[in-house]
Amino acid sequence: MSATAERAAAVPICDADPFSPSSLEEPEELHHVLRAAGPVVYLSRYDVHALARYEEVHASLVDWQHFESGAGVGLANFRHEEPWRPPSLLLEADPPRHDAPRRVLRDIVAPPALRRLQETWHAAAGELVDQVLSGGTEFDAFTRLASAFPLRVFPDAVGLGPDGRENLLPYGNMAFNAFGPVNDLVKADAHRVADLSAWVNAQCAREALTEDGFGARIWAAADHGDLTHAQAPLVVRSLLTAGVDTTVHGLAACLYALATHPDQWQRLRERPESARVAFDEAVRWQSPVQTFFRTATTDVTIADTLIPEGTKILMFLGAANRDPARWSDPDRFDLARDPSGHVGFGMGIHQCVGQHVARLEAEALLTALARRIERMELTDTPRRHPNNSLRSWASLPMRLHPVG
Numbered sequence: 001m002s003a004t005a006e007r008a009a010a011v012p013i014c015d016a017d018p019f020s021p022s023s024l025e026e027p028e029e030l031h032h033v034l035r036a037a038g039p040v041v042y043l044s045r046y047d048v049h050a051l052a053r054y055e056e057v058h059a060s061l062v063d064w065q066h067f068e069s070g071a072g073v074g075l076a077n078f079r080h081e082e083p084w085r086p087p088s089l090l091l092e093a094d095p096p097r098h099d100a101p102r103r104v105l106r107d108i109v110a111p112p113a114l115r116r117l118q119e120t121w122h123a124a125a126g127e128l129v130d131q132v133l134s135g136g137t138e139f140d141a142f143t144r145l146a147s148a149f150p151l152r153v154f155p156d157a158v159g160l161g162p163d164g165r166e167n168l169l170p171y172g173n174m175a176f177n178a179f180g181p182v183n184d185l186v187k188a189d190a191h192r193v194a195d196l197s198a199w200v201n202a203q204c205a206r207e208a209l210t211e212d213g214f215g216a217r218i219w220a221a222a223d224h225g226d227l228t229h230a231q232a233p234l235v236v237r238s239l240l241t242a243g244v245d246t247t248v249h250g251l252a253a254c255l256y257a258l259a260t261h262p263d264q265w266q267r268l269r270e271r272p273e274s275a276r277v278a279f280d281e282a283v284r285w286q287s288p289v290q291t292f293f294r295t296a297t298t299d300v301t302i303a304d305t306l307i308p309e310g311t312k313i314l315m316f317l318g319a320a321n322r323d324p325a326r327w328s329d330p331d332r333f334d335l336a337r338d339p340s341g342h343v344g345f346g347m348g349i350h351q352c353v354g355q356h357v358a359r360l361e362a363e364a365l366l367t368a369l370a371r372r373i374e375r376m377e378l379t380d381t382p383r384r385h386p387n388n389s390l391r392s393w394a395s396l397p398m399r400l401h402p403v404g
């Protein structure tokens with residue numbers, strides 16, 4: 001047997017379906033199996049190689065030269081399959097084409113540019129919490145807080161008009177499903193693709209946007225020559241695709257974590273300045289974005305396994321974020337740890353460009369709650385919402401105990 005065949009024969013094979021309803025509902029068991037199986041596992045069901053250990057996930061995320069995004073970051077290989085929409089100029093592009101749109105958007109959502117929103121968003125969070133509490137202390141915290149807060153502040157910051165905002169979450173849900181296989185989750189939304197896409201695309205036009213939001217700034221960057229006017233609406237589309245569901249389910253992860261770890265809630269109340277760390281620890285612990293794919297640009301070897309040129313690699317961000325080789329006591333939600341280095345926002349040139357927006361939303365909501373709420377608890381089993389790549393929620397039934 002040649003050395004290559006020997007290596008190929010040695011790759012552990014797994015026939016589990018990471019996109020099955022049960023794996024999506026409860027991914028930890030499969031993550032454990034995949035990490036234990038080896039640094040690279042072949043997923044026979046989808047004919048792809050998969051990485052579930054932190055070291056390999058991290059290494060492939062930062063190596064954009066060997067692991068490209070331009071062929072799509074879902075299972076579909078854009079070299080052979082028509083994408084469901086024109087590819088994202090950021091997510092589904094490689095250098096050098098990726099870089100100008102990235103720089104433009106990065107500057108628009110960078111911390112200095114967000115400073116003007118800080119006060120407004122903190123005030124909005126306080127108002128939302130007061131408003132919700134005035135109606136009672138038992139409610140679905142997924143709808144009333146985790147969804148309501150981003151929907152209250154983010155579309156305004158982008159500069160969207162008032163109509164049709166109810167399309168934002170369904171559109172993101174659809175986009176995140178589309179990274180997976182064409183299973184029942186994707187088929188269930190097939191009849192909405194055209195209408196939801198038409199609405200989102202219409203919102204990306206200059207005329208649809210207010211004059212002082214992120215969207216207008218993207219168009220101004222085109223005027224300035226930093227991108228073309230043809231690129232501007234697609235960059236706005238990235239904000240609308242990646243900026244809503246992700247933060248909603250990220251905030252839900254925070255609320256779930258804190259409601260189920262009362263000692264950590266106390267710690268946060270004593271140190272509200274740790275709200276951002278709490279958010280990152282929740283992102284590590286739950287990994288709202290569970291998976292992304294890359295495509296091998298050449299035959300490339302990972303830990304002695306040959307990944308053939310042009311084939312897909314599935315990276316389990318959620319599994320990497322709980323790899324015991326990287327994290328001590330990884331299944332524990334622990335505000336005393338340093339969660340930086342988690343791959344919940346990815347890593348490398350594609351690392352979440354909007355992460356500072358997400359952290360500001362989390363900081364605003366968590367500090368508003370910390371000031372007002374002594375204790376919170378689940379009143380019933382939370383329900384997950386199945387999605388091919390988002391670890392998402394349908395409900396978080398909670399009781400809040402206001403201070404005094």
Ligand code: OVM
Nearest residue numbers: 088091175176238241242
């Ligand atoms: C995009 C985008 C970026 C990140 C995630 C994402 C649907 C989309 O640029 O459209 O998920």
